[in-house]
Amino acid sequence: MSIGAQVELRHLRYFVAVAEAGSLKVAAQNKLHTAQPSLSRQIRDLEEEIGAQLFIRRSRGIELTSAGQVFLDHARVVLSQVEVGIEAARRLANPAKPYFVLGYLTGHETTWLPAALHLLQDQMPGAHVVISSQVSPHLAAAISGGRMDAAFLRREEGSSDLDFRLLIREPLEVFMRRDHRLAGLKEIEPRELVGEVFISVSGKALSGRGVAPALRVVINDYLKRSKVDLKPSHEVDNLAGVMSLISSTRGVALLPVYAKQLLSGEITSRPVKGRVPTIDLCLGYKKENESPILKVLLSRLGELIALGSSAPV
Template sequence: MSRIDLRHIECFIAVAEELSFVKGADRLHTTQPPVTRMIQQLEEYLGAELIRRTTRSVALTVVGEVFLKEAYLVASQFGNSIERARQAAVGLTQELVVGYEASSAMDMLPRAMKQFKEEFPGVSLRLVEMVTDEQASALKNSKIDLGFVVPPIYDTALRATPILSEPLVVCMSEGHRLAGRNPISLAELTSEAFVLSPRSKRCGLYDQVIRVCNSAGFNPAVAQETGEMQIMLGFVAEGVGITLLPAHVTKLVAQGVVFRPLLEASAAVELAIAHRATESSTVIERFTQLIRECTNYTPPTQGKVERTYLQLAVA
């Protein structure tokens, strides 16, 4: 025999730990004869008996006990080498920084993070709260690696993959004149005062709400601005105005606020996950895939995606 390889080491460890050729073979999902041959070849190569066999028992020799310790080191080093090579192959970084907009933080994010950390334990996953416009800038400046953005975005340096389309709901005080209606038409909100996030913050949700209202033929009258969702719902509860928020907000405890669906199916907020167009990796692709799995979202055709998110950029 000219050399030994990892298969010999694996066979020896299995038999040494089980103290049985039969059980060692079962653990390796094979039969006893090839395992026996591997051990014999290993002993021939070393010129020493590693395992003493009798008709009733199997035991390690003194040499076998010494070699078992070394075999563990070899197996461990091999595993570490494979992991480092895998990380190098996928361009794995030590940290993945993800931006998100508070209004679009869904249940899917914690679930996807849990699965991601199980698959990539060596990668630190850090979340940074920022609005869509801030995320676009942070992506271009390499301050974050991924961003949960509310489209459209009009920068061809970024690539946005749609992951969710969620209905908007009307948030109003319990005593509001429309609180008993279900559903509510956008046309019924024409004369209402709205509580919205500041336009200056370039919040993606703000743009979506304006778009939805404009599609119904009116521009919302803003009575109060705030960037904090809980404060926004507080204003709503006090009757300062109404607002439109993604349907997941109904899971929040908001005393004095009722949520009603809109009649128009087109009244929805889109969510996309964005990264730099010239940069991708297995880590980014897998995280995006996990998000899609959590939302059960089926994306439209590639052509439709490009028209939706880049129409102004190429106009």
């Protein structure tokens, strides 16, 4: 299937995988299981077809250009719609088989996702579960739009049609390169961040709802509460991109501890000193959803919390 003249769905999948990984090498080896030179050619073909540079190649990874940031949102929407269309057709072809679309934040594939799948396989072994990894605002939008049944996500503003069940409150830490001056400290005072290249998750600019993602709100509130005037030098809409920028700019970022799942060998983190900022991780779903699979998850929420909380970070 083609989008436009020569852009194919595989181009979009490759592009999104590279953008989320923040590295051609990581995307090729861990996500797409293809050769890096071949992946590079596919990305160049896509850029030529669009007529815009989507990535800035650096020695320590890649960064999205402004055009790439805009195209990423649209590429995700296209892929999501195609996936939902395929699954809808399969559902009609197999109406008796329970069907459920479950989303999660990238980085939780070794924690909450396995816990949920374990419960569902135990309770409903015949269920067909479709898994989708996205950033939290996109997960909320997918649930609101009926493209997803439930997801592990944040309490996103503008999601009044959703219910959120608290799973855990995740502390934030300061992430930086191992050779950064702050890496020698056991704990970091908020004022120590002043003057550093500060990398944050995107604000309203890349939000389809016109509101900042929940993580950005928590970071801004923490800095304000700490009386620290710190404006982002760079903004990225996914954690892999933040990690790439930390490496390339020698900057710092405030992120939830689960982001340690994405650490490369040259990046580390340190707790903040004093009152530690936290962000809620929830199971979110649409209030009117009558899915029997969702009812199973909600009825066994205590077990889900126990399983997910005990998984290693």
